[in-house]
Amino acid sequence: MSSNNTNHTGYKSYLEEDGGRKGIFKWILSTDHKRIGLLYLYAMMGWFIVGVVLGLLMKLELIAPGKTIMGPQAYNATFTVHGVIMIFLIVIPGLPAVFGNFMLPIQIGAKDVAFPRLNLFSWYIYVLGGILVIISLFGNGPPDTGWTFYAPYSFKTGTNMLPAALGAFVLGFSSILTGLNFIVTIHRMRAPGMTWFKMPLFPWSLYGTAWIQLLATPVIGITLLMVAGERILGIGFFDPAKGGDPLLYQHLFWIYSHPAVYIMILPAMGAISEIIPTFSKKTIFGYKAIVISTLAIAFVGYFVWGHHMYTSGMSGAALWAFSLLTFIVAIPSAIKVFNWISTMHQGSISTEIPFLWAASFIFIFMIGGLTGLVLGSLAVDVHLHDTAFVVAHFHFIVFGGVGFAFFGAMHYWFPKIFGRMFDKSWAKTGWITFSIGFVTLYGPMFYLGIMGMPRRYFDYLDEFHGPNIISTMGALVMIAGFLIILINLIKSARHGEKTTEMNPWGGTNLEWQIPTPPPLENFDEIPVIDKATYKYD
Amino acid sequence: MSDNTNHHIVPYRTYGLILLLLLVLTGTSVAVTQIELTRWATVVALLLASTKSAFVLAIFMHLKFDQNIYKIMATLIILLVAVVIVLTFLDYGFR
Secondary structure: OOOOOOOOOOOOEOOOOOOOOOOOHHHHOOOOHHHHHHHHHHHHHHHHHHHHHHHHHHHHHOOOOOOOOOOHHHHHHHHHHHHHHHHHHHHOOHHHHHHHHHHHHHHOOOOOOOOHHHHHHHHHHHHHHHHHHHHOOOOOOOOOOOOOOOOOHHHOOOOOHHHHHHHHHHHHHHHHHHHHHHHHHHHHOOOOOOOHHHOOHHHHHHHHHHHHHHHHHHHHHHHHHHHHHHHHHOOOOOOHHHOOOHHHHHHHHHHHHHHHHHHHHHHHHHHHHHHHHHHHOOOOOOHHHHHHHHHHHHHHHHHOHHHHOOOOOOOHHHHHHHHHHHHHHHHHHHHHHHHHHHHHOOOOOOOOHHHHHHHHHHHHHHHHHHHHHHHHOHHHHHHHOOEHHHHHHHHHHHHHHHHHHHHHHHHHHHHHHHOEEOOHHHHHHHHHHHHHHHHHHHHHHHHHHHOOOEOOOOOOOHHHHHHHHHHHHHHHHHHHHHHHHHHHHHHHHHHOEEOOOOOOOOOOOHHHHOOOOOEOOOOOOOOOOOOOOOOOO | OOHHHHHOOOOHHHHHHHHHHHHHHHHHHHHHOOOOOHHHHHHHHHHHHHHHHHHHHHHHOOHHHOOHHHHHHHHHHHHHHHHHHHHHHHHHOOO
């Protein structure tokens, strides 16, 4: 890959180019994709802290049987708001909103996304959705339906379910517009010579994700509107008393929300596919296989939603079809893992922080993925459905998968984004503390689930006490690790050692061939791509 | 959208005919509800609605005159939605 953008003397970085605006306005009025990416990062960081605190409160409640720090209603509200924040405000926008916005145009050799103003508008919609979620905390009390808003309870509860659902509805628009922007950007703005199969894998993962955002998100939008119709007008779509069907809600909800898991995980896989070849100093193994598996996950991921409903009373025909499809969707994920490990094989591995996050991602993701197959088996799921096992599996995939990849990507692209290097010693301490805490927190939940502890209860039988203590201790260790990571990154972004080195990790893609931090429009001249990506000669 | 599309002008007469056809199909959708089609009622309603959508996509939205890549993309998306509906009715059809 070649770039004509070699004369960088006397340039102003995007952090210095303020468009003549002052203070906060140089951020909230900027249409620069890089600043918008950071706007998402800062907003998500704030939400993540709230979500973590709510998660900790739940674990403290579960440290002993009976009421510890909250009663059932407060517990129900806590896990609902924790879920709404973590899912709709963090992991769904997640990597695409932050690193997709920042890196996509750079990695494909463009000066910005196709629709920069629409991009900023997406962020404003995101903020509006967040405000609606905040509003749901007041008045009649926070929603207590769980993040899934299952009918018929969701239109019968007296709590503030509607603003939270409206928040999720509004956030969906942000997701759709970002997806649309990325699809058009990738189709129309790739640099000359960058054919589809010369495009880096992170943009490929964003492309697959964007199609899911565009096609699946409207389904949740209309579904939440239907719930609003139930609550406000009493229409009866999902009300058995009026001839409606509660299972219809579950179908519609999961038609979006299962593909949404791939909105979360595909960009994470894309980031891992960037990190591993860079730190193995080896061409990625099976580039085309990874691309095809990305598209296969995006496509087949639409057809497996029913595995969330095995015990709901669906027909036998639907049960076996969804179980079969669930096993099929595991294949492309396994192909990716195979390719990452093969890339490392006989590579010249340097165990820098981003690589450590990527390697631990594979470990955590495989546990999450394989336990997903356990849940995908019809007979086993009858035993494990709605137990702590599901919570453990879900967090290994969504928090372990997305979180580990997010932290990996954050450390990988940190010097490029901020023009400063983080403290590597503290970063390593944060990684090991967080990883140990994570496994200690969620590992015991697999055992608890198998032993029959149901999820979403503030209380449990005495026999589940021991593993719950271990789990809460794990939460405390994990949060300590998170704080180390957070403080190190914030401190390093402000006061870390300055770096203008274009390519500190020895990567091969375009972001490593432009100045650090990048200039406003990334390239003086649009680069011409003349060789495949990830080539280490 | 391709340059060809920008230069393609559909006669008003065609738009008028398609509008008429859409109205007829809407009337048909209402009329068939008078017939007892049992479990096939949804299938018939979806087929009629899909036919109407196809005319809107092809003529009003100019997909008929666009590059093949866009035709393929639209077809794949319609297929995807079709599979989602079929899977949903694996539940409702066999309960």
